[in-house]
Each structure stands twice: as structure tokens, then as C-alpha cells.
Amino acid sequence: MSASIVDTATNSADEKAFRKPGIRYNPNRVAHNLNKLGLGYFSPFARLIGRDEPAKQVREILTNTLLPVVAFAVFILIWSVLASIVKTDSVQIPSPHQSWYALTGKAIPLLGHPFPDSVDGHSKPYFAENEGLDPKSINGFAAAEKANAQKYYVSQNERVQKFKDRATAAEKEGDSEKAEKYRGNAEMFASKTYQGNKTFYDQIWISLLTILIGFVIATLIAIPIGVLCGISPLFNVAVNPLIQLFKPVSPLAWFPIVFVLTTWGIDTPPSDSIWQRALWTSAGVVMLCSLWPTLINTAVGVASVDRDHLNVAKVLKLGWFKRIWKIVLPASLPLIFTGLRLSIGVGWMVLIAADMMAQNQGLGKFVWDMYQNGDTMSTAQIIVAVFVIGGIGFFLDRIMLVFQRLVTFEDQSI
Amino acid sequence: MSAYFEAINLGKTYKTPSGDAVIVDGFELTMKKGEFVCVLGHSGCGKSTVLSMVAGLNEISTGSVILDGTEIEAASPDRGVVFQSPCLLPWMTTWDNVMLGVNQVYYHASKQERNQIVEYYLTVVGLADAMKKRPGELSAGMRQRVGLARAFALSPKMLLLDEPFGMLDKLTKFELQQVLLDLWNRERLTAMMITHDVDEAIYLADRVVMMTNGPAARVGEIVEIDFERPRDRRELMLDPRYIEYRKQLISFLEERVYLLDSPSNKTLAA
Numbered sequence: 095m096s097a098s099i100v101d102t103a104t105n106s107a108d109e110k111a112f113r114k115p116g117i118r119y120n121p122n123r124v125a126h127n128l129n130k131l132g133l134g135y136f137s138p139f140a141r142l143i144g145r146d147e148p149a150k151q152v153r154e155i156l157t158n159t160l161l162p163v164v165a166f167a168v169f170i171l172i173w174s175v176l177a178s179i180v181k182t183d184s185v186q187i188p189s190p191h192q193s194w195y196a197l198t199g200k201a202i203p204l205l206g207h208p209f210p211d212s213v214d215g216h217s218k219p220y221f222a223e224n225e226g227l228d229p230k231s232i233n234g235f236a237a238a239e240k241a242n243a244q245k246y247y248v249s250q251n252e253r254v255q256k257f258k259d260r261a262t263a264a265e266k267e268g269d270s271e272k273a274e275k276y277r278g279n280a281e282m283f284a285s286k287t288y289q290g291n292k293t294f295y296d297q298i299w300i301s302l303l304t305i306l307i308g309f310v311i312a313t314l315i316a317i318p319i320g321v322l323c324g325i326s327p328l329f330n331v332a333v334n335p336l337i338q339l340f341k342p343v344s345p346l347a348w349f350p351i352v353f354v355l356t357t358w359g360i361d362t363p364p365s366d367s368i369w370q371r372a373l374w375t376s377a378g379v380v381m382l383c384s385l386w387p388t389l390i391n392t393a394v395g396v397a398s399v400d401r402d403h404l405n406v407a408k409v410l411k412l413g414w415f416k417r418i419w420k421i422v423l424p425a426s427l428p429l430i431f432t433g434l435r436l437s438i439g440v441g442w443m444v445l446i447a448a449d450m451m452a453q454n455q456g457l458g459k460f461v462w463d464m465y466q467n468g469d470t471m472s473t474a475q476i477i478v479a480v481f482v483i484g485g486i487g488f489f490l491d492r493i494m495l496v497f498q499r500l501v502t503f504e505d506q507s508i
Numbered sequence: 509m510s511a512y513f514e515a516i517n518l519g520k521t522y523k524t525p526s527g528d529a530v531i532v533d534g535f536e537l538t539m540k541k542g543e544f545v546c547v548l549g550h551s552g553c554g555k556s557t558v559l560s561m562v563a564g565l566n567e568i569s570t571g572s573v574i575l576d577g578t579e580i581e582a583a584s585p586d587r588g589v590v591f592q593s594p595c596l597l598p599w600m601t602t603w604d605n606v607m608l609g610v611n612q613v614y615y616h617a618s619k620q621e622r623n624q625i626v627e628y629y630l631t632v633v634g635l636a637d638a639m640k641k642r643p644g645e646l647s648a649g650m651r652q653r654v655g656l657a658r659a660f661a662l663s664p665k666m667l668l669l670d671e672p673f674g675m676l677d678k679l680t681k682f683e684l685q686q687v688l689l690d691l692w693n694r695e696r697l698t699a700m701m702i703t704h705d706v707d708e709a710i711y712l713a714d715r716v717v718m719m720t721n722g723p724a725a726r727v728g729e730i731v732e733i734d735f736e737r738p739r740d741r742r743e744l745m746l747d748p749r750y751i752e753y754r755k756q757l758i759s760f761l762e763e764r765v766y767l768l769d770s771p772s773n774k775t776l777a778a
Contacts, residue, residue, distance in 0.1 A: 408583040
């Protein structure tokens, strides 16, 4: 007996009794939940585990896996061909192998070295100090930075210890003034942190932090204004022209204005503070561009709440606040989340440009720096960044999709 | 006869580009306290318009409605409405859907008392096991049970039912009519129910009000249903008066269809 997910409650009592003896694995329910979480790819696996039409599931898994793999292989092929054709004096389109090398710092065995001009010979055990990783590659650079940081902290500890020893020695001699001075020195050195270069992975985190700030501020502004637009036609008439006017503006045009704002509002903070002018400029640009989809969708959602639901509010004489909080907002949540999903997509897209302009230490800055380097290795790193940017964008979209599905009821008009 | 509810010269007119569209005109009805009236008529004749005006969800164009000595103005929980689609809020559980109204009406009561009220009505309509479920998990019949519980839990002065069982299958309909009658027998609320089901009207009502066809629909005929309560459906069916009532109601409706179709009537109505 395969219990359907939407089993009506008429026979729920029987089913409850039937299920009671132990928790049974319900492949249908698991598959349904996976779909809801945007992990639809895995639902045939869940069904397969539950022996639910195994042949069909295997077929589905094969199709879902093989087809994308084939398409990806074709893409790699076209890319390789293009890479071998498009070459200028100084750069070329990096090949897939070169891009792989730019990320990992290691050549793929049997394929030879992807940058034969930069090293002599193919089998040379290069870069012994970085576990054999090319320090110009992303991972090689990160490893080098890690090693540098370690070195820094070792020597720092030594120095701190030295001053502490001196302090105790001075104390024994009875020179408390000197001891105090040495102790102060020890403290001063202990408080310092390693100010190395940002690695690619640091920059990913900074980018995520930037979009989080921009997106949260955008949401906090857009939803209340959107709700006001939705419930008050007068407010909507008043504000709509402004929305339509500012919605299509490019992030590059907003940048100088936001820059003025942050320059006015933020003094130069210590370098480990999050109040970095560049970060907030970048977040501000993201905010200004990702505001609109949420705002407009919220307004539409609030304005189009089911009449029946509003009638319920009328009959019950719900107050203004209760009406908004209990009826209007929940009813428009699906559209609000559609807006948020669009917003985070726009925000992520804008972020790279904003990082470039503001010189925020995010992925945009990484792309910009590599572009300024201008050699093939740097271009290969840009390709890696493109994949990472795409992957993170996809991931963010999926997270929002899950939220969107969680707040959407299968049957809104009940 | 003391009139508890009174609709005086009630009318609804919509302004349209091609002049006024008179939907309801001169609707007159008085009801005693605790009376159950069914309003019967063809679909589109303006039954629901009358009900939504009484509920305060639709503006009254002419005339007035007086309930318990005061003229009604806006919608209020003193008139509990059961809608055709149950209109439950899908993001709330059954319990919360009923509690939403109870909180409004019994704001002075303690949390415990309010819980008791919600629990009582949900149990009476047979949903003791489904209190924590969301409407999406319930069948159409069960949703409408929640709708009934929600309306009765308000302890309204008057109950307004807008074809509440119109979208249900015949068997579920019978069940819910029974639930409605059981509830009504306990509380004897003054009730106005819109329906186009003749059997439903005879089974439930003290009086059946038949409306003429629109435009400008009004009360055409009123039939007193003289069965004593509590009623039993099977006994009713065997009663010779049942056939008589049925004939009376259907002939009125059929006559209207005939009149509507005849060309002379069309020119008259225009």
C-alpha cells in the first residue's frame, strides 16, 4: 500500500493505526520532501531505496545524470577547441587544463604541464615548499599564505615569550619599572594579528558578507514599502513613479553616489573591522539594485490577497495590525519570497561589478586584479572565479527556492 | 410576532456604463428569533447579494437591515458567515482558524476559556482528531466543518450561510446538513441560508423564501415548512407533506424558468 502524500483525513485514523508499530520508510514522502527542498535530483534515489518501481527509478537516475554529463563534456570540448584557436601575443583563452591548474596548482597527470613555458621540463618537482603547489595558483597561494601566517605566529610567540622572560628576570632583580615595560611589550606583540594578503577563499567570504549586508538592508526597506504600496492605492500612486524611475538604473551609476555616502559616514576604521568603506559601498550598491524585485512583488502580493481571506478579516472585525499580520502578510508570502529570490539573484550579479568599482576585497576585486595581471595564468584564474561565482549564485538561488516552497501552500485558495 | 431580523425594501444597484443594473429590489423579510430561513432561487438571481448585504460585506444601495433592534452597518462578528468555499486561512491550523475569531469575540475571556470554546466546537463538528491539521490536509467536507465551527464559535446573533454545501458531493452534503442541524438545535441561532437545493431547504428550514429571477429580484413566495423538530431525514421523506412541499417549491422554480424563457417576459422585464 503506497500512501499518497495528500491523503485526505477521512481515513487518517485507520492509517495512523496502521503505521503505529514503528517508523516506516515512506519513499514517496521522502521524495516529496526532497523535491520541496529543491533536491529533486535525489528523489529517484529515495524511491529506489524504498523499492518503489526500481526499474523506473534507475532509468530516471541515468537520464538525469548522463544527459548533463554529456552536455558538460561537449562544453569542455568546445572550450578546448576555442582555447587552442584564440591566442594573442600576450594572452590566450585558457584551456580547461590550464584553468584546473590555476585553481589547484597541480597539473593533471599524463596531460603534461599546462604552462610549458613557465617551467623547464614536465616532470620537474617544482615548488617543494608548498606541498608541490604552484604559488601562483589559487590553492598554491592560499597554502603559501597559510604557511606565512604560521611562520608569523611562531616568531610572534617567540618574541612574546622573550619579553615575558625579560619581565620575570627584571622582577627578580627588583626593577618593577622595567618589568612593567617588558610586560607591556609582550602584550603589544600578542595583540597583533597577521595582516597577510587575502586569498581567493577569504574573498569568497567577503563577497558573501557583502551581499548578506546589502540583501538584508534591501529586504528591510523593500518589504515595508511594498506592503504600504499594496494596501494603500494612494501611497502606491505617490511612490510608483520613483520606483519605475530608479528600478532600471545600473549599479555603475549608483556607485559614485553610494561612495559619497559611505565616505561621509565612515571614518577609516582598523583593517580588521567590518566597517570597511569599500565593503559598505559595495553593499550599498547591491542594496540599491536588489531592492526593486522584492518591493514590486510584495506590493503585488499584498494588493492581490484573496478577497475571501479579506472577507474573513472583515467579518471578524480584525484590527489593522492583526489584519496585516495574520492575513495579508501570510497570504502574500509566496510572492514576497519570489521577489526575494529575484533580488538575491540581481544582488549577486551586481556585487561583482560593485566589488570591482569599490575595490572591496571580494570576488569582483579578485577578477579585477587578475585582469590587471593580464597573463594566461591570471585569465585562467578568472575562469575559475566565473565557475565559483556561478556556483554560489546557483546555491543562493536554491536556498531562496527552498524558502519560497516552504511558504507556498499547495492550495492557496482553501 | 416580534421581528428579530428585518430586511426593509432592501435593494442593490450597480452603476454600469449602460445605466444602472438593478440586481435586487424591494427585498422584504422578517424573521423571528431562532428561526431558520432558507432562501431559494435560481443561480444568479441575487440570493448571494442579499446575504452579503446582510453580512455587511456588500454595500446596501436602498433600504435597510435591522437585527435585534439596531440597523446593521459594517460587517461584524455578531453575524457569523459560512462561505461557499470555506475560506479557511491555509497557513493556520484548524484550531488557529477557529481561535482567530474566538479571540476577537471573547477578548475578555481567559486563555483557558477560549481554548475550551474552540475545543468544544471543533469536537461537536467532529474534528477532535484534526485540530492541529492545516486546511490543505483536510477533505472538502472537513474544511466546511471547520467553517461551521468557526461561525458558531462566535456565538453570533445571526448565522448567515451562503450555499455552504454547494461544492460538496451528495453524501458529504447529507453528513454536513446533519452536523449543521445538530449545532443549530443546541443553540437555536437565527439563521439565513442561501441554497439552490430544494431538498436541503425543506430539510433544514422553518420557512423557505423563494426569490424571483433577476434583474430586480425580490421575495416571490414564502412556504412554511411545518415539520416538527428534531427532524429525521428518512421519516421526512416518507411524509406526504414532503412531496407536497417539494412540488410547491419546484413548480415555483420551473414556472420562473418558463417565464424567463418566454419572449413576452423578456420585454416586460426590460
